[in-house]
Amino acid sequence: MDARFDYLLRQGDNALILSQQLSQLCGKGPALEEDMALTNVALDLLGQTRMWLTYAGEVEGAGRDEDRLAYLRDVRAFRNCLLVEQPNGDYAQVMVRQFFFDTWHYFLMRALLASSDRRIAEIAEKSIKEVTYHLRRSGDLVVRLGDGTEASHARMQAAVDALWTYTGEFFVYDEVERAMLAQGVAPAPDALRAAFLQHVGEVFEEATLRMPDPEAYMQRGGKQGRHGERLGYLLAEMQFLQRAYPGAEW
Amino acid sequence: MSKEWPLWEVFIRSQHGLAHKHVGSLHAPDAGMAVNNARDVYTRRNEGVSIWVVKAADIVASSPADKDALFEPSNSKVYRHPTFFPMPEEVKNL
Numbered sequence: 302m303d304a305r306f307d308y309l310l311r312q313g314d315n316a317l318i319l320s321q322q323l324s325q326l327c328g329k330g331p332a333l334e335e336d337m338a339l340t341n342v343a344l345d346l347l348g349q350t351r352m353w354l355t356y357a358g359e360v361e362g363a364g365r366d367e368d369r370l371a372y373l374r375d376v377r378a379f380r381n382c383l384l385v386e387q388p389n390g391d392y393a394q395v396m397v398r399q400f401f402f403d404t405w406h407y408f409l410m411r412a413l414l415a416s417s418d419r420r421i422a423e424i425a426e427k428s429i430k431e432v433t434y435h436l437r438r439s440g441d442l443v444v445r446l447g448d449g450t451e452a453s454h455a456r457m458q459a460a461v462d463a464l465w466t467y468t469g470e471f472f473v474y475d476e477v478e479r480a481m482l483a484q485g486v487a488p489a490p491d492a493l494r495a496a497f498l499q500h501v502g503e504v505f506e507e508a509t510l511r512m513p514d515p516e517a518y519m520q521r522g523g524k525q526g527r528h529g530e531r532l533g534y535l536l537a538e539m540q541f542l543q544r545a546y547p548g549a550e551w
Numbered sequence: 552m553s554k555e556w557p558l559w560e561v562f563i564r565s566q567h568g569l570a571h572k573h574v575g576s577l578h579a580p581d582a583g584m585a586v587n588n589a590r591d592v593y594t595r596r597n598e599g600v601s602i603w604v605v606k607a608a609d610i611v612a613s614s615p616a617d618k619d620a621l622f623e624p625s626n627s628k629v630y631r632h633p634t635f636f637p638m639p640e641e642v643k644n645l
Contacts, residue, residue, distance in 0.1 A: 332556070334577055334588035341591050438587060
């Protein structure tokens, strides 16, 4: 498989799956204003998904557009990180998942501004404003909840400890990442990892949360299409209409 | 203390707007989140806007019952209204 196509799918699928998960919280936010903010983030991510998948379809050159890539691929063809497919759970889990993703996403987009692939640099430029806001917002809520009440602190720490094992995958360096780095398309994962750990550490300190061990065992496989069992159910719901009425115009 | 988040009034100056206009209100635990929420609820993130939030409790309003006493005296005295001066074109926004 073409490395660039795969790399674009990874970006698009991360945004798509996280957007789908956040959409499921529509009308269920802890407050009206939080509900609006969550759906705003979901819409931002969906907009980014469309840019990534459209470009991926063009690179592939097999006539697949954003819709076909989103709705007619099965689990094994999805390239999202395992983190974004983790269940919504309670609000602490939603915000910690978001914070981990936003932090990585922010540093990646900033690095991609200098990508040798002009289309990728353009997508990063369009996304960076949204992603900057996402990061500020989720970091703010991590501090508020972590340094909030005893109950909110305990929930946040539990979410951090449960989700930490999915953060290492961002920086897994496989043949796709290697090819992209060699072509000047993508940044080196090590630099991203250092920035990620530093930012998470700073926010956790303010949030009075215990930073997990950076060298702890990390789950991996999502980027290569090996997912948890939950993703299949998520796709079954997301793709139902296109599967039932393939090729329908909407 | 009430468990409900306090009410904030939101004023927004749009990109080409001259002044902040009251656009509505929202609930938020503090000023920082009120600004964040106002951005999500009222601005759709148009660039170049300015947001003011103020606790509704900090606003003092005139009472409708005082309307006559406050505003009526000048209505019948046209000489109090500076409407007889020709205004230069340049200040049409005044």
